[in-house]
Amino acid sequence: MNTLFVFFLASVLVVYGSENNLQESKQQKTSCVNYCSNIMKPVLNVTRNLQNQVNDFKHQTKCLSQFESTNKMMEEKFASQDKKIDQKLGDLSNATEEIMEQIKLQGKQVEQQMEHLHKTEELKKQIPGPPYQKIGSKYYYIEESEEVNWFRAVNKCLILGGHLVNFQNQDEFNAVKGKLQANQDYWIDLNDLAKEGEFISVATGQKPKFLNWHIYEPNNEN
Incomplete structure (x- = not known):
């Protein structure tokens, strides 16, 4: 009887001691986790902030790229429009020069017609x-x-x-x-x-260019 009791008691002690060790180990792990968590939490926060900043930067970079692409398209569009405007201005300038030349020509023709009309009127006045x-x-x-x-x-x-x-x-x-x-x-x-x-x-004060005297002329008779 005594032998069995002792053995059983020793087993109980061994088992009991193992349970205590297990609890201590769990407590140590919990403490370690809590400690590590407390230590890593700021790092994780910084990492999370950095990741957010990286994401924001990527988004801004994408927006900037889209803006640059849009800006380039607008510049090309404006350049094309400027080229068309310059061409139209050139065409308009050429057309204006042609119109001015036509106006000058018509003005000159009108002046010539007016001068001719004036001369005609003066001639009519002179015609007896x-x-x-x-x-x-x-x-x-x-x-x-x-x-x-x-x-x-x-x-x-x-x-x-x-x-x-x-x-x-x-x-x-x-x-x-x-x-x-x-x-x-x-x-x-x-x-x-x-x-x-x-x-x-008498009209010219010069010798005549044409003479056609009759026979026996000129003379002083009568």
Whole structure:
């Protein structure tokens, strides 16, 4: 009996001692975990903050990349628009220059037309009416009723704003002669008052370019 008791008691002691050791071990592990947890908690917090910052940085980097891409697209779009605007401005400038040239040309044409019209009006004012008549390219007044001497004839022509006829060629002579009455005498502007036999035109003060004297003319008869 005594032997069994002792053995059993020893077993109980051994088992009891093992349970105590196990509890102490658990307590030590719990303490270690708590200690480590307390130590690692700030580190984990810092790590978590760093990770958040990294995530924020990645997000910002992504946003920046998207912004740069968008900005590049906008710059390219603006550059394209600027190029189109420059081209349109160039086209507009060329068109404006062409329009200005056309305006200048039209203005010049209008000036020429106005000048021509003015000259035409002035010419119309200068063209004499009756009793003047156009023969060839000139206008003549032929006196058919009043007979005067050469000096009176010169003076009367000056009063009328003209001069005695001064023939330039055979055609003009023939044209005027066809308007004159037959068997009538008419004065011309030639005279040899300064020097006998040297005829000078009253209109030009020079020797005539054309002479067509009748036979036995000139003479001082009558």
